Amino acid sequence: xxxxxxxxxxxxxxxxxxxxxxMQEFVLEETDSMTLFIALNRIREEQxxxxxxxxxxxxxxxxxxGMVINGRPGLAxxxxxxxxxxxxxxxxxxxFKLVGDLSVDTGTWFREMYTKTESWIHTNKAFDPTALExxxxxxxxxxxxxLERCVECGCCISACGTARLREDFMGAAAxxxxxxxxxxxxxxxxxxxxxxxxGNDMGIFGCMGLxxxxxxxxxxxxxxxxxxxxxxxxxxxxxxxxxxx
Amino acid sequence: MxxxxxxxxxxxxxxxxxxxxxxxxxxxxxxxxxxxxxxRRSHSSAAQGGMxxxxxxxxxxxxxxxxxxxxxxxxxxxxxxxxxxxxxxxxTAPIEMRRLAHWGVPWNRVVPGKxxxxxxGKQFEKVEAEEKEGLIMARSFxxxxxxxxxxxxxxxxxxxxxxxxxxxxxxxxxxHDKTEAIALLQDGETCFGVVARCLRTGxxxxxxxxxxxxAAGGFGRIYPNTTNAVICDGGAHTMxxxxxxxxxxxxxxxxxxPTGIVPTDILVTExxxxxxxxxxxxxxxxxxxxxxxxxxxxxxxxxxxxWMTHHMREGHGxxxxxxxxxxxxxxxxxxxxxxxxxxxxxxxxxxxxxxxxIHQLIPVRPTQHYSxxxxxxxxxxxxxxxxGLFAAGEAACWDMHGFNRLGGNSLAETVVAGGIIGxxxxxxxxxxxxxxxxxxxxxxxxxxxxxxxxxxxxxxGSENVYKVRSAMQDALHKGANIFRTQEGLEKCVADxxxxxxxxxxxxxxxxxxxxxxxxxxxxxxxxxxKLALMVAYxxxxxxxxxxxxxxxxxxxxxxxxxxxxxxxxxxxxxxxxPTLEYEPASTVVEIPPGDRxxxxxxxxxxxxxxx
Ligand SMILES: Cc1cc2nc3c(=O)[nH]c(=O)nc-3n(C[C@H](O)[C@H](O)[C@H](O)COP(=O)(O)OP(=O)(O)OC[C@H]3O[C@@H](n4cnc5c(N)ncnc54)[C@H](O)[C@@H]3O)c2cc1C
Ligand code: SF4
Ligand code: SF4
Ligand code: FES
Numbered sequence: 001x002x003x004x005x006x007x008x009x010x011x012x013x014x015x016x017x018x019x020x021x022x023m024q025e026f027v028l029e030e031t032d033s034m035t036l037f038i039a040l041n042r043i044r045e046e047q048x049x050x051x052x053x054x055x056x057x058x059x060x061x062x063x064x065x066g067m068v069i070n071g072r073p074g075l076a077x078x079x080x081x082x083x084x085x086x087x088x089x090x091x092x093x094x095x096f097k098l099v100g101d102l103s104v105d106t107g108t109w110f111r112e113m114y115t116k117t118e119s120w121i122h123t124n125k126a127f128d129p130t131a132l133e134x135x136x137x138x139x140x141x142x143x144x145x146x147l148e149r150c151v152e153c154g155c156c157i158s159a160c161g162t163a164r165l166r167e168d169f170m171g172a173a174a175x176x177x178x179x180x181x182x183x184x185x186x187x188x189x190x191x192x193x194x195x196x197x198x199g200n201d202m203g204i205f206g207c208m209g210l211x212x213x214x215x216x217x218x219x220x221x222x223x224x225x226x227x228x229x230x231x232x233x234x235x236x237x238x239x240x241x242x243x244x245x
Numbered sequence: 246m247x248x249x250x251x252x253x254x255x256x257x258x259x260x261x262x263x264x265x266x267x268x269x270x271x272x273x274x275x276x277x278x279x280x281x282x283x284x285r286r287s288h289s290s291a292a293q294g295g296m297x298x299x300x301x302x303x304x305x306x307x308x309x310x311x312x313x314x315x316x317x318x319x320x321x322x323x324x325x326x327x328x329x330x331x332x333x334x335x336x337t338a339p340i341e342m343r344r345l346a347h348w349g350v351p352w353n354r355v356v357p358g359k360x361x362x363x364x365x366g367k368q369f370e371k372v373e374a375e376e377k378e379g380l381i382m383a384r385s386f387x388x389x390x391x392x393x394x395x396x397x398x399x400x401x402x403x404x405x406x407x408x409x410x411x412x413x414x415x416x417x418x419x420x421h422d423k424t425e426a427i428a429l430l431q432d433g434e435t436c437f438g439v440v441a442r443c444l445r446t447g448x449x450x451x452x453x454x455x456x457x458x459x460a461a462g463g464f465g466r467i468y469p470n471t472t473n474a475v476i477c478d479g480g481a482h483t484m485x486x487x488x489x490x491x492x493x494x495x496x497x498x499x500x501x502x503p504t505g506i507v508p509t510d511i512l513v514t515e516x517x518x519x520x521x522x523x524x525x526x527x528x529x530x531x532x533x534x535x536x537x538x539x540x541x542x543x544x545x546x547x548x549x550x551x552w553m554t555h556h557m558r559e560g561h562g563x564x565x566x567x568x569x570x571x572x573x574x575x576x577x578x579x580x581x582x583x584x585x586x587x588x589x590x591x592x593x594x595x596x597x598x599x600x601x602x603i604h605q606l607i608p609v610r611p612t613q614h615y616s617x618x619x620x621x622x623x624x625x626x627x628x629x630x631x632x633g634l635f636a637a638g639e640a641a642c643w644d645m646h647g648f649n650r651l652g653g654n655s656l657a658e659t660v661v662a663g664g665i666i667g668x669x670x671x672x673x674x675x676x677x678x679x680x681x682x683x684x685x686x687x688x689x690x691x692x693x694x695x696x697x698x699x700x701x702x703x704x705x706g707s708e709n710v711y712k713v714r715s716a717m718q719d720a721l722h723k724g725a726n727i728f729r730t731q732e733g734l735e736k737c738v739a740d741x742x743x744x745x746x747x748x749x750x751x752x753x754x755x756x757x758x759x760x761x762x763x764x765x766x767x768x769x770x771x772x773x774x775k776l777a778l779m780v781a782y783x784x785x786x787x788x789x790x791x792x793x794x795x796x797x798x799x800x801x802x803x804x805x806x807x808x809x810x811x812x813x814x815x816x817x818x819x820x821x822x823p824t825l826e827y828e829p830a831s832t833v834v835e836i837p838p839g840d841r842x843x844x845x846x847x848x849x850x851x852x853x854x855x856x
Binding site for chain 2: 127
């Protein structure tokens with residue numbers, strides 16, 4: 001006989017004046033290889049069609065389904081119910097604006113982030129369609145890709161103490177993004193240019209270094225190393241700036 | 246209600262949509278992409294394998310060039326493609342890959358010297374040339390004569406999507422995510438935007454544009470089992486179908502992949518079988534060697550999918566709460582191989598199934614994977630039937646894939662087509678005057694509001710949206726799957742016609758307030774059933790086998806009668822069947838129809854005179 005799972009799910013529909021934030025309990029029979037993706041869809045189709053949550057790829061690659069699962073931010077699609085106790089509590093990610101129930105607006109947050117960090121290659125070279133591609137060391141390419149694996153799920157931001165204290169803190173995902181361009185030989189920005197973006201308390205100097213971000217990152221990005229790398233680099237840039245003034 | 250104006254509106258922020266938007270933005274026009282999800286979550290980011298372009302940098306790609314790529318593509322399509330488009334594609338792909346490198350894609354690069362690779366489970370050695378160091382590297386893929394697939398580790402789609410979205414941010418292309426287009430604005434001749442629903446608040450919004458593009462990806466979710474994301478539901482196609490004017494091309498051409506895992510249909514790579522994995526049935530016995538003594542598990546995608554389904558039909562499937570499946574066995578490859586070369590597979594199995602493939606069998610079944618059919622366009626990407634409407638990417642039938650698309654050709658198509666068509670749109674915008682008919686806009690908005698109210702109030706009935714949706718999926722699954730017969734397709738069409746009646750009688754169970762996922766599902770359901778009917782009815786009428794379309798009762802490829810593309814219209818809303826028309830598959834013929842070199846070879850030649 002399979003388990004009966006009890007799911008306590010946060011409910012609130014800001015667009016419905018009758019709705020007030022509360023927890024609602026759903027009971028569901030567990031099946032083989034059940035993930036939270038399957039469980040939540042089943043609840044929506046069989047018990048409450050208004051339940052809001054986000055899934056897209058359901059394969060752990062798009063980052064849509066970040067939520068707080070029994071107290072810890074994570075991706076719901078690759079969380080198996082079998083690894084959880086019979087009672088499961090689901091809450092939306094904090095910090096991001098709530099859309100309804102378990103669904104939050106990560107899109108706006110990340111779009112602002114990459115406008116702030118100017119998340120694109122800065123170069124004055126023009127593309128020549130008749131020429132061979134510019135050469136690049138494979139090691140550089142692989143290193144850039146390692147940092148670009150972020151799926152913008154928002155888990156690191158939601159777990160971050162600083163981000164909770166100050167709304168304007170960029171968070172580990174943004175700092176990781178800056179590191180990605182900093183190591184890209186195609187980007188012509190200097191350390192000083194980057195200092196303008198992250199050399200302050202909203203950026204690298206706001207981070208308390210407790211590393212909740214790396215703990216929860218479902219893509220296992222080396223956030224700790226990147227934060228250390230940027231802090232050193234920006235520290236040096238900061239000193240250089242002092243002397244050249 | 247908010248009205249937003251832009252020169253160029255794209256429904257979809259995947260690679261195809263964003264690439265086209267960048268092109269028009271660079272030409273000085275304003276561009277907005279709508280998307281159900283933040284752009285980077287679009288399904289383009291799920292592609293791991295890579296994108297084909299004949300750069301010929303790797304030693305295994307020596308001698309490659311657009312001509313070879315073109316020939317592979319035409320053969321792959323089983324001569325169902327438009328050869329002019331395939332040519333355009335093969336010639337442009339190398340430039341687009343280089344452009345992506347310039348924009349920031351971290352393509353893997355050539356590392357000179359000796360390295361090992363595997364083929365058919367055996368080990369070989371290759372030596373990359375010194376003078377190619379640092380150029381874009383390529384890997385091997387099915388159906389290609391050369392190593393031609395450009396890649397970034399195991400996350401090509403993700404990396405290219407990031408770069409493209411960055412480029413959009415740089416060029417000022419706006420992405421309105423959590424926004425769903427639900428109806429086209431058009432006057433019977435010209436399209437001038439869409440009515441959309443905000444998925445943050447549930448409000449309706451009007452987008453007015455001089456040019457509108459459908460780049461909404463595939464529609465795999467009309468099937469019950471698919472590798473596609475849950476947003477690949479054909480919602481945007483249904484808007485085009487609803488006009489009665491815009492035809493869908495080759496809807497019967499649906500690609501199935503042999504190894505989607507059960508229950509979630511996530512793809513595990515063909516590499517499992519390539520490296521020596523086997524397929525087992527309920528008695529844990531091999532069966533592919535019985536059906537295909539020579540190639541066994543290594544036959545082509547469509548062939549393996551066909552035999553798996555056959556074997557389950559014969560009663561050898563494994564029963565599970567999620568339906569029947571078979572087993573994929575890679576245990577004999579050993580721990581080192583599985584956690585090394587098949588790391589992705591290992592992670593998918595452990596993360597999503599709780600199955601350890603080193604010691605356990607992997608549950609798999611053939612699964613819908615790619616929609617060759619879609620909004621029919623000409624070679625400039627202009628949709629048939631309405632001026633100002635364009636389409637690109639998987640949503641479109643531009644038609645370089647014909648009846649079967651090759652791995653790596655789809656992701657490449659998104660950027661190549663996006664670029665070419667984006668440029669054509671910029672030309673179109675240059676010479677066009679906008680005229681927005683306020684009366685028509687108000688009527689359309691009223692119509693959508695009243696649809697929504699009817700659903701909320703249950704004015705037309707009380708059918709359950711999820712039950713009707715699964716009835717549609719079941720009908721397609723049973724009748725218009727890998728194997729097709731007249732009997733099965735006739736039943737499928739009849740079943741879908743009943744489902745269509747039910748789809749017109751949906752009533753919501755929830756209050757429909759705010760974003761309301763039940764309402765979103767209900768709004769597109771009737772249109773989805775019509776798409777399903779286009780698939781099934783098109784397949785019933787096409788009495789031959791070509792590419793992924795397999796008629797057991799007509800096993801030969803019939804070039805004499807069917808070297809054609811199906812155009813499916815839904816002429817009047819009250820019709821119960823689509824109207825089918827046909828056009829030649831290709832007006833330009835560089836390579837006359839011949840043997841593909843794999844799969845079944847029975848061909849009725851176009852030269853056989855009709856009696
Ligand atoms: C698991 C998997 C692996 C694959 N691997 C490869 C590979 O290795 N190589 C390869 O060549 N191909 C691969 N493919 C195929 C390829 O990834 C897709 O065909 C391609 O990415 C489609 O891109 P697109 O831009 O057309 O659409 P998508 O990337 O699917 O984007 C569609 C966009 O439309 C939006 N949208 C949809 N409906 C609406 C609406 N009504 N209103 C507003 N917005 C809407 C979505 O939000 C999204 O932004 C793979 C496919 C799958 C499923
Ligand atoms: S280490 Fe810095 S970025 Fe990471 S969680 Fe702590 S404060 Fe936030
Ligand atoms: S860094 Fe990791 S946790 Fe943070 S958004 Fe990216 S993938 Fe998610
Ligand atoms: S749904 Fe894509 S990561 Fe979970």
